Amino acid sequence: MAERRFDPTRLPGFATVAVAVFVMLYLPIATLVAYSFNGGESVAVWGGFSLDWYGRAWANETVKAAALRSVVIAACASTLATVLATLAAVGVVRNRRMKGRAVVYMAINQPLMVPEIVTAVALLIFFASVRQATGYQGLGYLIAAHAAFCVPFAYLPISARLEGMDATLEAAAADLYATPRQAFRHVTLPLLTPGIIAGAMLAFVISLDDVVITEFVKSAGQDTLPTYMLAQMRRGVSPEVNAISTMLLLVTVALLTAFFIINRQTNRGKQRKRPQSLPSASRPWRCPRWPRGS
Amino acid sequence: MGPAQANRASWTLAAPALMLLLIGSIGPLLIVLVYSFLTPGDYSGVQRPFTTRAWEQVFLTRDIFDDTLSWADAHLTIFWRSVKLSVLTTVITFLLGLPTAWFIATRPRERRALWLFLITIPFWTNLLIRTIAINEIIRSEGLLNQVLGWVGAGPLNLLYTDTAVLIGMAYVYLPMMVLPMYAAIDRFDTRLLEAAYDLFANRWQALAHVVLPVIRPGILAGSILVFVPSLGAYVTPRVLGGGKNMMIGNFIELQFGQGQNWPLGAALAVLLLVAVGLALAIYVRVLGGTGRDDG
Numbered sequence: 001m002a003e004r005r006f007d008p009t010r011l012p013g014f015a016t017v018a019v020a021v022f023v024m025l026y027l028p029i030a031t032l033v034a035y036s037f038n039g040g041e042s043v044a045v046w047g048g049f050s051l052d053w054y055g056r057a058w059a060n061e062t063v064k065a066a067a068l069r070s071v072v073i074a075a076c077a078s079t080l081a082t083v084l085a086t087l088a089a090v091g092v093v094r095n096r097r098m099k100g101r102a103v104v105y106m107a108i109n110q111p112l113m114v115p116e117i118v119t120a121v122a123l124l125i126f127f128a129s130v131r132q133a134t135g136y137q138g139l140g141y142l143i144a145a146h147a148a149f150c151v152p153f154a155y156l157p158i159s160a161r162l163e164g165m166d167a168t169l170e171a172a173a174a175d176l177y178a179t180p181r182q183a184f185r186h187v188t189l190p191l192l193t194p195g196i197i198a199g200a201m202l203a204f205v206i207s208l209d210d211v212v213i214t215e216f217v218k219s220a221g222q223d224t225l226p227t228y229m230l231a232q233m234r235r236g237v238s239p240e241v242n243a244i245s246t247m248l249l250l251v252t253v254a255l256l257t258a259f260f261i262i263n264r265q266t267n268r269g270k271q272r273k274r275p276q277s278l279p280s281a282s283r284p285w286r287c288p289r290w291p292r293g294s
Numbered sequence: 295m296g297p298a299q300a301n302r303a304s305w306t307l308a309a310p311a312l313m314l315l316l317i318g319s320i321g322p323l324l325i326v327l328v329y330s331f332l333t334p335g336d337y338s339g340v341q342r343p344f345t346t347r348a349w350e351q352v353f354l355t356r357d358i359f360d361d362t363l364s365w366a367d368a369h370l371t372i373f374w375r376s377v378k379l380s381v382l383t384t385v386i387t388f389l390l391g392l393p394t395a396w397f398i399a400t401r402p403r404e405r406r407a408l409w410l411f412l413i414t415i416p417f418w419t420n421l422l423i424r425t426i427a428i429n430e431i432i433r434s435e436g437l438l439n440q441v442l443g444w445v446g447a448g449p450l451n452l453l454y455t456d457t458a459v460l461i462g463m464a465y466v467y468l469p470m471m472v473l474p475m476y477a478a479i480d481r482f483d484t485r486l487l488e489a490a491y492d493l494f495a496n497r498w499q500a501l502a503h504v505v506l507p508v509i510r511p512g513i514l515a516g517s518i519l520v521f522v523p524s525l526g527a528y529v530t531p532r533v534l535g536g537g538k539n540m541m542i543g544n545f546i547e548l549q550f551g552q553g554q555n556w557p558l559g560a561a562l563a564v565l566l567l568v569a570v571g572l573a574l575a576i577y578v579r580v581l582g583g584t585g586r587d588d589g
Contacts (some may be wrong), residue, residue, distance in 0.1 A: 010366055011396060011497055018397030021390050022409075025416050025468065028427035031437055036429060060507040084311035091307025097297060098304045107312055111319050115526025115570055117543040118563045121550055122322035125329055125560070128339070148318025151311055187432050212528050216550075226422050233533050245423040260411070 036242035053243040063228065063244065070208055070224040073139060077146035078154070078203035084147075085154035085203075090188070093162040111149040119149070120216035127217055137219050145217050146210060151260055157202065157263065183198025194262050196280035202258050205252055209240070323567070329560035332552040340556050348557035352565060369545075375456060376541040380524035384471075387520050388513065391471035392465070395512075398472070399479040410476070417469035423534045428462045430452065432534075448529035454536030462534040463524050470523075478512025479505075511581060518577045522570050542566050 036054070040047020057063050085108075092104055111119065127141045169191070173183035211226040218227065225244060232241050330348050332340040350356075355366045398409040416424065431437045432452040452458045486508065490500040506513070524575045528543035535541070540548070542562065549559030 010400075011393070011501060014393035014396050017390065017393035021394045021468070022412060024465070025413075027437075028431045028465065029416065029419065029424070032423070032427040032430050034308045080314070086312055088308040090309040091304040095300050096306040099301050100305070104304075104308045104312065107315055109318065110315065113522075113570070113574065114319070114323065115523070115543070115566055117526050117528045118323070118326070118567050119319055119548055120528075121546055121559060121563050123318070124550060125325055125556070126322035144314070144318050148314050151315060155311075203373060205418065209422075211420075211422050216547075226420060229426070230420060230533070232527070233426065233429070237433065241426060242430075245420075246424055248420060249423060252419055253415060256415065259532075 023053075029249070032242050033246050036239060036246040038239055038242075039134050052247035053239040054247075057240050057243045057247075060240070062223070063225070063240075066223045066228040068224045069139070069222065070226070073142050073146055073214075073224065074204050074207035076139075076143045077104055077150055077207045078200050080143070080147040081203045082154045082158075082200040084197060085151050085199060086158055086192070088151075089155055089159040090184070090192075093159050094167070108155050109152050112152050116149075116212045120213045123213060124216040131219075139222065142214060142222065142224075145213050146207040147211065149210070150206050153206050154199035154203040157198040158192065158195045161192055161198075179282055198259055198262050201255050201262075205255050208248070208251070310523075322431055326560045326563050330564050332557050334555045334557055337554070347584050348555075348561040351555075352557050354563050372540055372542060372545050375539070376525055376527075379456060379460050379463065379541065380521050380527075382460055384517050384521045386460070386464040387468045387471040388517065391468060391475055391516060392513075393408045394468075395472045395475035398476050399482070413469050413472050413476075417430040417473065421466050422529055422533070424466045425462055425530050427496060428458075428465050429533060432458055432461060453534065454539065456535070456539050458534040459527075459531050459539055459541070463527060464532060467520045467524060470519040474515035474519060475512040478509040478515075482508055492549060514577060514581055518573060522573055525569060525573070526566055 017213055018130045037049050037051065039050030039052055088104065088108060092098060092101060095101075098104075123141075123145050127145075130141070131137065165188075169187050170183050174180070179184065210224075211228060211230055214224050215227050215230065218224070223231070225248060229241050229244060232238055329340055331344050331346065333343060333345055333347065335341045341461075351366065352369060353366055354363045356363055394413070398406060398413065401409055429436075432450075433439075434449060434453065438452070442449060452461070482505065486504050487500055490504045493502065526543050527541055528547065531539060531541040531544050535544075543566075546559050546562045546566070549555045549562065553559070553588060
């Protein structure tokens, strides 16, 4: 046999399938965005480019209220989740011999492993009885629920950053007579900031996107943008839903791009073999995004 | 600081987060378990006595006239659809995901980040938006039927069928399969392939006997990341399956809404949780067998 010439990295047909997959991934999203600019009344027929539907969505008081509610909930929940996740990460990551470390780890990642619909009905039951007992009807339930499932997403980049940080800097601070509190305030916290920002951003996106838990926990008149869209889908697609989707998409992409830039700077100089933002193959719960809103 | 003191400090710092999770996630799950053993309330909610009625209802129906028990066909249909669609979703995403992950991992290092970013954008895009986007493609006047019309093929009535749900789930969960497989392929030593070729393996033999066994942890992780959420899927079957093509997730919702049978809903939720737990346990077990838990 003649010399076998080959490129071991090429498998026949793989590149073709891969490119087809990328096209298939983006085609529906592109179609949705394109149709949000459709000037025609009907969803089916292209009636020329127009920003009509954006204008209508913008003028719709229900949509505006839902958007504001989404942002308020996401801001409160992500702040709460980030603060608590930071405290927990500092406590857990720095103490490698901590007793019950695995328990804390499991508890923090628990929202990722339970199907969202199960958590949703569990919260429906729980908050229904709290509502009956206290009479409180506000956004507090939604904020608490969102904060809880945001904790693992906030925890992930913060603990990754902490693990990559040099603990000797804190030891040096202690040698220079800094109290633990001072060492944290002036050494650990500034170094941890990029991780905290990244964690807060992930938590914000996750909260903003949530459908299932919000749908079950909300009281009447507490729609967020995603639950409003879900309700609209009962009547099929409307160009207005496309316009709202496109705007939400834009917010997500903007936040993600910012996240990647921050994350890249965070990881720079750490000489890690794999980027932090990728899920490890053998531990799905370290994946940056377990399917929320399934 | 001694170890005991350090322990106490760690727990103190973790306590607020744990409290929040207890209120917002773990605690309510225990209440669901209790509810599954109660009797439906007159309007909604539950009342005593404690019974196993709900659990019996999961699989069996009692005839209202002669009190005989028979299999609850409607429930079994929904369970079967959930399992079937979840398995199919996992298989489809694997078949499409493997070439994609391989493609990304074999790009030049500088360009790999871009391809990864392209996979990550849909990964992070709101699942509801992606489901609506698929709806846009497959509905009767959607893009697919327009294209089919141009080539003279008849229109397909896909929307509100099991196939629509399957297409939707494969679409929304595909990135979950690609990312862990990419991570595994990225660490794959291509010299193994050269060795296989030297030993006269053809490409498919090399794929089956060298590549797949080595990247098995990535395949398993991807499969579990797709299978588990598929089984509990709620949004995709609701938007693409209509009212009829329910999966377990929608059926649970039905019991808490129109069905007004909270104990049955709770029992179904516990059942789903057990199924998912089982899948995760098998996953950990199988992965332990490979001895490659190096993540």
